[in-house]
Amino acid sequence: xxxxxxxxxxxxxxxxxxxxxxxxxxxxxxxxxxxxxxxxxxxxxxxxxxxxxxxxxxxxxxxxxxxxxxxxxxxxxxxxxxxxxxxxxxxxxxxxxxxxxxxxxxxxxxxxxx
Amino acid sequence: xxxxxxxxxxxxxxxxxxxxxxxxxxxxxxxxxxxxxxxxxxxxxxxxxxxxxxxxxxxxxxxxxxxxxxxxxxxxxxxxxxxxxxxxxxxxxxxxxxxxxxxxxxxxxxxxxx
Numbered sequence: 001x002x003x004x005x006x007x008x009x010x011x012x013x014x015x016x017x018x019x020x021x022x023x024x025x026x027x028x029x030x031x032x033x034x035x036x037x038x039x040x041x042x043x044x045x046x047x048x049x050x051x052x053x054x055x056x057x058x059x060x061x062x063x064x065x066x067x068x069x070x071x072x073x074x075x076x077x078x079x080x081x082x083x084x085x086x087x088x089x090x091x092x093x094x095x096x097x098x099x100x101x102x103x104x105x106x107x108x109x110x111x112x113x114x
Numbered sequence: 115x116x117x118x119x120x121x122x123x124x125x126x127x128x129x130x131x132x133x134x135x136x137x138x139x140x141x142x143x144x145x146x147x148x149x150x151x152x153x154x155x156x157x158x159x160x161x162x163x164x165x166x167x168x169x170x171x172x173x174x175x176x177x178x179x180x181x182x183x184x185x186x187x188x189x190x191x192x193x194x195x196x197x198x199x200x201x202x203x204x205x206x207x208x209x210x211x212x213x214x215x216x217x218x219x220x221x222x223x224x225x226x227x228x
Binding site for chain 1: 148150155156157158159160163201203216218219220221
């Protein structure tokens, strides 16, 4: 158990809808990272937050957005969903704002768009 | 564009049969290389970070090494519980626009047969 929690575990929704994925980092970790993992693309970095502020962006679509709250939990919002958005979404956390530290991954949310 | 290639895609070993997994990369300005282990349906588990050519890290039956163009994950006398997908990722720091460059390989699926 990494100490990172994600809810829900599974989510099934229709095209065009909007969903919110939630992540609670390990106790004491200030950085939260979001990743998307699909069979064809592999694991892709989406976005990083550090202590409530956006730190870095990766391959995140404009339809996707995230935020980190004062209690350090984070939410990833996916809107206007398409079939291709079906994937595993992972959240990870680390102690520092820099990428040189270890990242601890949560169990993931499996999103299915029908 | 940064590229990370892992080989082989899949590897079957007999218990006790040592081998190596390869991660080759074409990047500009490597800041760090990470190895992760991922079990089916779970989030990646951090194993090692390597920062410079010549560096080595060890953990139980695993040893990671780094050269200027590739990294190897050596598995000595593997056991069935070492079966997993092993991912490598390279970090090349921030671009001028502040985008985080972290590129994952597609992974090597290792199966250790009793």
